[in-house]
Amino acid sequence: MSYGDAMNARVRSAERRSEIVRAALEVIAERGYRGASLGAVAERVGLTQQGLLHYFPTKDALLVAVLEERDQWDAVPNPQWRVDLLASLVEYNAMRPAIIQTFSALLGESVTEGHPARDYFAERYTRVRSGMAAVLRAEYGDRLPNGLTPERTAPLLVAVMDGLQYQWLLDPESVDMPGAFRDFLTLLGEEG
Amino acid sequence: MSYGDAMNARVRSAERRSEIVRAALEVIAERGYRGASLGAVAERVGLTQQGLLHYFPTKDALLVAVLEERDQWDAVPNPQWRVDLLASLVEYNAMRPAIIQTFSALLGESVTEGHPARDYFAERYTRVRSGMAAVLRAEYGDRLPNGLTPERTAPLLVAVMDGLQYQWLLDPESVDMPGAFRDFLTLLGEEG
DNA sequence: AACGAAACCTACCGCTCTACAGGTAATGCG
């Protein structure tokens, strides 16, 4: 059982860490990253602020863990995807406002100077754009309306997804995010 | 000269205030609203933090002034506008990254709970969407592709503008914001 | 049972922030 017990300890530790990350997601959603305090996150998991620093030695380290969590959870698009899977993704997002709020808040902050998530978002956009271009090419070939290429359309697709999220977060009753996204897809679907 | 002198005093005061607002715009662009300190703004206009509070009694009052400044400067779309004016607006924006950065950072923060700019952005979106719908109707009538109405297309137009700004701010060399926006407009221009 | 490491805690440091209180010098008006 010795090995098993060792695993248990490691597993408990890993569970604690992901508990903390989940709490951090919530607090960031409510107050942004700069506005989030380690104390508030710690309180939510029944720790003192210093107890939390045992798991993540700095506030930035906690943010890194939050961003890594996202990378696992929210995969970058790949050519296997079809565009109706994108629509489902947006529908899925509409059921998880807290997560969307977290990353919309982080994205907004990230454009400020020296923000610790800036590089993350910049690189992520690069990956997501090229992934989206591949999805578009797999779906439509190069037959996009008006001679648009997948590479030129991908930034628009990404912009629509992000931009709709802000409108929806600020006024969910007035903005039908999944519907609007499907509307956008129909613009791409017609023969060019 | 008595009346004129009185005016001079009032004018000087108003100039000082707008100097402060301009500095606040810069600091918010660099650090966001929550990250911006009154001291940093004050320093930029050669005042102490307490001297700045003589003009704006609280930090929130300064933010309100910043948002009002924007309302004057960046008018809500009206039906007189044509869509190529929108394209010019995006081109103009691309020449003023600092302003875009300020309001992109504020928009991101505004989705967090109890943020003082939240109502402002929510109401602004409502106005802008209906303004955009009017612009679209004036330009295309109801002949938008795939039976889309101007009201359903307006949120997409707004989303593209906002979403492109984030991609562009994070990676200006990879994202041709005005070009991408024009690409989007061509999607609307073809017969449906 | 003994030991080392992991998982916390209390105490505290130094800094930054908004805002209030109260003073003073300059300015413009009657």
Add this chain to the structure above:
DNA sequence: CGCATTACCTGTAGAGCGGTAGGTTTCGTT
């Protein structure tokens, strides 16, 4: 000139922040 207002300043209160130092308890391993 005298007075009120404006335009600042210094001083400080009061709170919150991230992070360090160092202790103690719990726990798995040997």
